[in-house]
Amino acid sequence: MYIRRRQPNPVIAASSVQYQVALPDAAPKNILEAIVWNKELEVDQQRLKQPLQDLQSQIRDLPTPKDFLATLKQGKTKPALIAEVKKASPIQGVLCEDFNPTAIASEYQSAGASCISVVTDKKFFHGDFNYLAQIHTKVDLPLLCKDFIIYPYQIYLARSKGADAVLLIAAILSNQDLQYFIKITNLLRMTPLVEVHTLEEIDRVLTLDGVVLVSINNRELEDFSVNLHTTCQLLAARAEELRKKGVLVISESGLKNREDINLVQKAGASAVLIGELLIKHPDRKLVISNLLTSL
Numbered sequence: 001m002y003i004r005r006r007q008p009n010p011v012i013a014a015s016s017v018q019y020q021v022a023l024p025d026a027a028p029k030n031i032l033e034a035i036v037w038n039k040e041l042e043v044d045q046q047r048l049k050q051p052l053q054d055l056q057s058q059i060r061d062l063p064t065p066k067d068f069l070a071t072l073k074q075g076k077t078k079p080a081l082i083a084e085v086k087k088a089s090p091i092q093g094v095l096c097e098d099f100n101p102t103a104i105a106s107e108y109q110s111a112g113a114s115c116i117s118v119v120t121d122k123k124f125f126h127g128d129f130n131y132l133a134q135i136h137t138k139v140d141l142p143l144l145c146k147d148f149i150i151y152p153y154q155i156y157l158a159r160s161k162g163a164d165a166v167l168l169i170a171a172i173l174s175n176q177d178l179q180y181f182i183k184i185t186n187l188l189r190m191t192p193l194v195e196v197h198t199l200e201e202i203d204r205v206l207t208l209d210g211v212v213l214v215s216i217n218n219r220e221l222e223d224f225s226v227n228l229h230t231t232c233q234l235l236a237a238r239a240e241e242l243r244k245k246g247v248l249v250i251s252e253s254g255l256k257n258r259e260d261i262n263l264v265q266k267a268g269a270s271a272v273l274i275g276e277l278l279i280k281h282p283d284r285k286l287v288i289s290n291l292l293t294s295l
């Protein structure tokens with residue numbers, strides 16, 4: 001799948017006149033494209049509020065991030081659990097009306113999660129970078145910034161808010177960008193987590209340097225249906241190559257019970273990332289302990 005990057009309707013300012021250029025193919029062709037086009041605007045606005053130079057000086061004296069990868073390897077459970085703080089989804093709308101990110105992350109920590117994923121996209125997921133900062137002050141587990149990263153600026157922003165790892169989605173980045181963003185993430189001493197959906201994306205990622213953590217997303221990008229066999233099929237095809245490179249594999253999206261977790265673990269996933277099931281449940285500690293007892 002090819003995700004086009006820029007908004008097709010740029011407002012071009014020419015002295016005092018503004019031209020709206022309407023291209024024939026002006027509508028995003030799917031939700032992921034809509035998210036990525038909107039991200040251009042979101043990042044632009046954020047840059048105006050806080051330029052990159054400010055972020056760079058702000059992070060200079062911050063303590064070293066926690067080791068996200070080592071925590072998953074040591075995992076409190078096998079597979080390790082990355083529990084996600086996600087207020088809404090573009091498909092389902094609001095998942096939790098009474099949303100308190102810090103309280104939810106604390107519940108995850110005391111229930112036995114190894115790491116926390118914090119969704120920060122504003123428009124489609126009702127997230128916020130400030131949730132990262134709030135959770136960082138109250139919870140000791142390593143934090144993943146889960147966003148649609150298309151500029152290095154966002155990696156610096158994540159670091160300034162206390163993220164220990166950032167998500168890099170292969171479907172929205174060229175190989176050149178992926179390689180560059182992995183380098184920047186490492187430079188900031190965070191862990192890059194590269195997300196793939198297809199064999200073609202795994203093969204692209206296997207050609208890059210510095211890939212230590214790969215997440216297989218079971219959610220189809222075309223229609224957002226979930227299919228856990230994505231993890232099984234991709235690992236059946238490339239487990240050996242990933243193992244040779246020393247890459248730890250996470251399976252994410254659509255995991256609903258212990259059988260699902262057993263399935264992806266058998267396929268070779270060392271960690272699982274779960275959002276909706278936990279967020280929607282009235283007793284998150286109970287659902288996590290039920291999921292984790294037999295792991």
Ligand SMILES: O=C(O)c1ccccc1NCC(=O)[C@H](O)[C@H](O)COP(=O)(O)O
Binds near residue numbers: 084275
């Ligand atoms: O969560 C969605 O509905 C979604 C829709 C479109 C693009 C991405 C989406 N989710 C991002 C994620 O990767 C999930 O939040 C994560 O894998 C957890 O999945 P789940 O356990 O199914 O909430």
